[in-house]
Amino acid sequence: xxxxxxxxxxxxxxxxxxxxxxxxxxxxxxxxxxxxxxxxxxxxxxxxxxxxxxxxxxxxxxxxxxxxxxxxxxxxxxxxxxxxxxxxxxxxxxxxxxxxxxxxxxxxxxxxxxxxxxxxxxxxxxxxxxxxxxxxxxxxxxxxxxxxxxxxxxxxxxxxxxxxxxxxxxxxxxxxxxxxxxxxxxxxxxxxxxxxxxxxxxxxxxxxxxxxxxxxxxxxxxxxxxxxxxxxxxxxxxxxxxxxxxxxxxxxxxxxxxxxxxxxxxxxxxxxxxxxxxxxxxxxxxxxxxxxxxxxxxxxxxxxxxxxxxxxxxxxxxx
Amino acid sequence: xxxxxxxxxxxxxxxxxxxxxxxxxxxxxxxxxxxxxxxxxxxxxxxxxxxxxxxxxxxxxxxxxxxxxxxxxxxxxxxxxxxxxxxxxxxxxxxxxxxxxxxxxxxxxxxxxxxxxxxxxxxxxxxxxxxxxxxxxxxxxxxxxxxxxxxxxxxxxxxxxxxxxxxxxxxxxxxxxxxxxxxxxxxxxxxxxxxxxxxxxxxxxxxxxxxxxxxxxxxxxxxxxxxxxxxxxxxxxxxxxxxxxxxxxxxxxxxxxxxxxxxxxxxxxxxxxxxxxxxxxxxxxxxxxxxxxxxxxxxxxxxxxxxxxxxxxxxxxxxxxxxxxxxxxxxxxxxxxxxxxxxxxxxxxxxxxxxxxxxxxxxxxxxxxxxxxxxxxxxxxxxxxxxxxxxxxxxxxxxxxxxxxxxxxxxxxxxx
Numbered sequence: 219x220x221x222x223x224x225x226x227x228x229x230x231x232x233x234x235x236x237x238x239x240x241x242x243x244x245x246x247x248x249x250x251x252x253x254x255x256x257x258x259x260x261x262x263x264x265x266x267x268x269x270x271x272x273x274x275x276x277x278x279x280x281x282x283x284x285x286x287x288x289x290x291x292x293x294x295x296x297x298x299x300x301x302x303x304x305x306x307x308x309x310x311x312x313x314x315x316x317x318x319x320x321x322x323x324x325x326x327x328x329x330x331x332x333x334x335x336x337x338x339x340x341x342x343x344x345x346x347x348x349x350x351x352x353x354x355x356x357x358x359x360x361x362x363x364x365x366x367x368x369x370x371x372x373x374x375x376x377x378x379x380x381x382x383x384x385x386x387x388x389x390x391x392x393x394x395x396x397x398x399x400x401x402x403x404x405x406x407x408x409x410x411x412x413x414x415x416x417x418x419x420x421x422x423x424x425x426x427x428x429x430x431x432x433x434x435x436x437x438x439x440x441x442x443x444x445x446x447x448x449x450x451x452x453x454x455x456x457x458x459x460x461x462x463x464x465x466x467x468x469x470x471x472x473x474x475x476x477x478x479x480x481x482x483x484x485x486x487x488x489x490x491x492x493x494x495x496x497x498x499x500x501x502x503x504x505x506x507x508x509x510x511x512x513x514x515x516x517x518x519x520x521x522x523x524x525x526x527x528x529x530x531x532x533x534x535x536x537x
Numbered sequence: 538x539x540x541x542x543x544x545x546x547x548x549x550x551x552x553x554x555x556x557x558x559x560x561x562x563x564x565x566x567x568x569x570x571x572x573x574x575x576x577x578x579x580x581x582x583x584x585x586x587x588x589x590x591x592x593x594x595x596x597x598x599x600x601x602x603x604x605x606x607x608x609x610x611x612x613x614x615x616x617x618x619x620x621x622x623x624x625x626x627x628x629x630x631x632x633x634x635x636x637x638x639x640x641x642x643x644x645x646x647x648x649x650x651x652x653x654x655x656x657x658x659x660x661x662x663x664x665x666x667x668x669x670x671x672x673x674x675x676x677x678x679x680x681x682x683x684x685x686x687x688x689x690x691x692x693x694x695x696x697x698x699x700x701x702x703x704x705x706x707x708x709x710x711x712x713x714x715x716x717x718x719x720x721x722x723x724x725x726x727x728x729x730x731x732x733x734x735x736x737x738x739x740x741x742x743x744x745x746x747x748x749x750x751x752x753x754x755x756x757x758x759x760x761x762x763x764x765x766x767x768x769x770x771x772x773x774x775x776x777x778x779x780x781x782x783x784x785x786x787x788x789x790x791x792x793x794x795x796x797x798x799x800x801x802x803x804x805x806x807x808x809x810x811x812x813x814x815x816x817x818x819x820x821x822x823x824x825x826x827x828x829x830x831x832x833x834x835x836x837x838x839x840x841x842x843x844x845x846x847x848x849x850x851x852x853x854x855x856x857x858x859x860x861x862x863x864x865x866x867x868x869x870x871x872x873x874x875x876x877x878x879x880x881x882x883x884x885x886x887x888x889x890x891x892x893x894x895x896x897x898x899x900x901x902x903x904x905x906x907x908x909x910x911x912x913x914x915x916x917x918x919x920x921x922x923x924x925x926x927x928x929x930x931x932x933x934x935x936x937x938x939x940x941x942x943x944x945x946x947x948x949x950x951x952x953x
Contacts, residue, residue, distance in 0.1 A: 289625035291646045374781060392781030397931060484780045485927040500618045502917045503642075 283510040288503035300510035310511065312486070313494040314518075316401060320490060321469040323405040324412075328465060329458070331409060332416025337450075339417065340424045350421070354414035361411070365478035368407035369394060394480045397487035404475055404488060411475075412468075416461050423457030424450070455534045463526055470519050491515050571603065573850040576630035577858075578609045578623075580616040581680065581837055581874065585810055589871045596863040597854060604850045614787060617916065624648050624842070631845040632855050634679060637667055637836040638909050638919075644670040645913055650841040650848050651675060659860040664877045667908075668838045676838040677859045680874035683902050684738070684833040686710075686825065687794065687802040687893075690818035692717055692724065701801070703901060705825035707742075707768055710801065714776035717800035726776040728790050729803040731769055731930045733919040734833065734909065738824075739765040741831035741907040748910050753951060758944040766926060766936050768827070773930040780931055805835065806899050809872040813892055820893045823902045832902035835909070837874065875899075914950045921946045 258265075283300055285293040304310045339350050356364060371378050372393040380390040393403040431449050440448070473492035476482060482489035482497065489497075491511065498508035582590035587610060594606045609630060611619050617639060623629040624643075635643055643649055652674045657665055660678055668676035686701055693700050698713050714726030729735050737747045737757075745761030748754065778784045778793070791808065793799045797817050803824060812819065824832050839855035841848050858864055862883075865876040869887045876883070888896050912918055922943050929939035 288646060289621060290648055374783065395783050395786065396781045397933070484785065485924045485931070500621060501920075502914065503621060 279509040279512055282505055283507075283513055285506045287505045289499070289505050290503070293506075296506065300507045301514070304507060304510055304514065309486075309489075309494065313489050313491050316488060317470055317472065317490045319401055320405055320408075320472055321466060323402065324408055324469055324472075325462070325465055327405065327409040328412050328416050329461060331413045332420055332461070335413060335417040336420035336424055340421060350417075353417055356411045357414040357418075359411070361474035362478055364411050365407060365475045368403070368410070368475075369479045372403050372407075394488075395484060397484050400480045400484060400488035404472075404479055407479065408472065408475055412465070416465070419461050420454060420457050423454045427453045452535045456536055459526075459530050459534045463523060466522060466526070467519055470515065470522075572605055573603060573847050574605045574607055575632060575847055575851045575854050576607045576609065577632045577851075577854065578611060578620065578630040579634040580611055580613040581634060581807075582608075582610045583612050586871065586873050589867050589873060593858060593861075593864050593867055597857045597861075600857075601850075601853065604854065606854055627844060629842050629844070631847050631851040632839060632841050635676065635838050635840055637838060638911050638915050640668060640676060640838055640840070641670070641911050642913055642915055643840065644675045648843050649675040650843045650845065650852075652677065652841065652852055655852075655856060656860075659879055660877050661879050664836055667836055668840075676840040677856060678877035679837045679839045679855075679859050680868065681834060681836045681877055682806050682874040683835070683899065683906060684803055684805050684824060685821040685898050685902055686823070687804055687808070687812070687819060687821050689794070689797060689800050690820055691797070692800040692817075696800075700820070701822040701825070703823045703898070705822070707825055707827050710825045711772070711776065714772070714801060718776045722798075724798050724800070725778050725793070727772055727801045727803075728777055728784070728793065728799055729769065729772065730785060730790070731773060731923070731926045732785075733922040733926075735769060735803065736766065736922055736926060737910055738831060738833045738907055739769055739827070742824075742826040742829060743768075744828050748912070752910075752912060755944045755947040755951065757947075758940045762940055763937055765827070766929065766940055770926060770930045770936055780927065785927065805833075806872075807874055809890075809893065813872075820895050821898050822895060823898050826905075830905040831907040832905060833909075834903065834906040836877070912947075912951060917950055918947050921950075 282293070284295065284297060286296050286300075287293040335353055339346055339353070343349065372380070374380060374390065374392045374395050377393070380393075383390050391399040391402075393399050427450065431453070432445055435445050435449060471492055472490050473496065476488055476490050476493050477496070480488045482493045492515070495508045495511050495515075498504045498511065579590070590608060590610070594608060597606060598604065620629065620633060620635075629648075655674055655677060657674075664678035664681060668674065668678060688701055690700065693713075696717050698716050701710070701713070710727065717726035718724065740747055740757055740762055743761040743765045745757060745759050745765060747757045749756050773779050773784070778789075783789045790799070790802060790804065791811065794802045794804075795812065795815050797815075806821075823830065839859055841851045841855065845851050860876070860878055865878055865883050866886070868874065868876045869884065869890075872887075872890055875887070878884070884900075887899075890896065910918075925934070925939040925943035925946075928934045929936045934942075
């Protein structure tokens with residue numbers, strides 16, 4: 219899902235320089251038209267579904283959000299009432315709070331974990347390629363599978379995790395059956411799944427740091443700790459920036475794992491924004507409010523992303 | 538390289554086109570040699586009665602050689618989500634099953650076809666009338682069932698506690714449950730889910746009303762409501778497993794009872810066949826009441842999709858499935874839910890089944906029943922009441938506050 223984004227939006231990737239072959243102007247135009255035709259042709263298989271299943275529904279959801287609609291009866295115009303109702307609704311506040319808790323818990327774990335893995339697997343270890351592939355495996359595994367496996371591992375009575383905790387005398391939480399532990403259970407499994415993604419991005423970042431810097435620093439008598447803080451971390455900041463932006467966008471849209479592991483329960487304690495959008499539409503037949511909630515979520519993500527992009531000058535260093 | 542790319546793109550395109558083609562092909566349900574195909578979606582055959590439904594379908598097709606019935610069985614947990622999406626998308630089956638609670642929502646939003654010239658005399662009148670809205674018949678009753686108290690005879694014997702009988706009240710049940718609960722051995726005395734379905738029932742057992750007479754206002758936050766909710770919530774952790782033990786998750790209760798770790802269990806008669814091979818002795822009794830008796834009764838109905846092109850054949854099928862002798866026989870012989878037929882003599886074979894011994898409790902319970910309170914925004918109301926009560930059960934809110942909050946929210950649903 220995120221894999222395609224780094225090609226267009228990753229600020230660390232510089233645009234390829236136009237090749238010299240294209241400078242010969244005489245034959246350029248017709249060949250380019252032909253190329254363009256082919257490009258469009260090859261784009262069709264993904265462009266058509268994108269248009270039909272993403273762009274059209276996006277724009278129509280704006281229209282739906284201004285109506286009262288149960289998916290079956292005709293729509294009824296209500297203007298901005300769906301938005302005003304949602305903004306004063308206690309449930310809306312609760313699902314946004316849960317989503318924020320999720321993001322706040324998930325991001326540090328996934329970043330710190332991914333960084334440790336990337337640093338470790340950047341060393342000349344035996345079986346390095348195998349380990350990298352292994353850590354990346356969960357990223358390409360279906361969310362439903364991962365969530366079911368974690369649900370089973372975190373089973374309060376006979377799950378592996380609680381049996382291990384019990385064996386060393388630690389308390390055994392109720393995980394997805396306990397309102398206080400349901401969100402942490404979701405955070406834990408999500409971080410585990412996305413660790414490999416963060417690792418790969420940071421690994422690429424690490425490898426693009428020229429070795430000369432480290433050698434020069436060594437000659438100047440720096441220790442490993444200083445090199446990490448003064449060279450690695452600052453020069454890794456473009457990759458860090460990318461990881462944070464993408465993780466936040468995905469984090470605010472968390473759904474699959476919640477739906478499979480807890481379905482928002484017990485008693486709504488792990489319901490998140492997208493889960494609420496789903497329930498409003500398909501459980502309660504309130505598609506208008508659900509669409510409005512989608513646009514509120516979109517606005518929030520947009521604002522947060524813009525703030526991040528504005529703020530990046532202060533801490534992101536491009537080598 | 539280029540050849541490969543072109544080949545991949547071509548393959549992808551073909552797959553895409555094929556997918557589209559297939560979609561439109563299934564919509565025109567194949568009907569060879571002048572036959573009509575009726576698509577039928579249901580939940581009640583799921584998990585154990587699929588074969589029985591097939592037997593009824595076969596008998597119907599033999600009697601009506603020009604109609605083919607195509608069955609789709611969906612688990613109850615996903616049924617209404619799937620149905621709503623299918624109706625909205627115009628792909629819903631010609632005929633489908635609705636429980637009484639959800640019937641009102643669908644009848645009001647115009648997605649059901651009016652049934653004409655139904656033989657009303659074949660059905661028990663109260664059940665038939667439940668599917669009438671604004672003087673029009675939008676469905677026929679398909680089956681009904683009620684809730685009784687299941688109990689593990691072996692556990693009662695071991696603990697030396699007298700077995701439940703029809704005269705029991707809440708107090709007797711709780712006294713027994715306390716003696717039967719053995720947390721060290723992970724044995725629980727009782728299980729009654731903290732949910733909407735149990736709450737409106739214990740409320741009725743206390744003499745309270747869930748909604749006012751014209752269903753415009755919730756009235757469950759009353760002294761009776763508080764007493765009922767306190768009874769239900771008070772059992773949690775004492776004689777009954779908590780949320781953290783897994784209570785409220787699917788199949789939790791049936792597994793617990795079947796593993797012999799649960800002494801008393803409030804559940805429906807549709808569990809009879811599932812518990813037939815339980816490795817211990819068990820029986821049933823009418824549910825204990827408080828100031829009065831009230832057993833939960835559930836009714837399922839059959840309806841025809843307003844958008845169906847085969848409405849006539851679909852009606853033929855649903856009336857057969859509802860009231861034919863073949864269905865009646867099948868339902869009784871397999872301890873499925875009870876057939877809604879007017880002629881009660883036809884129900885006699887039900888009592889001849891061996892397990893559980895006290896089957897007549899099922900009919901005794903029918904003498905004093907309570908139906909689920911129904912409003913147009915049913916699902917939301919059920920979720921609200923269940924969530925507030927489970928909050929109270931987990932100790933996050935006092936019972937009084939949970940009930941007051943639930944009532945305010947339900948009134949909000951009634952206003953809009």
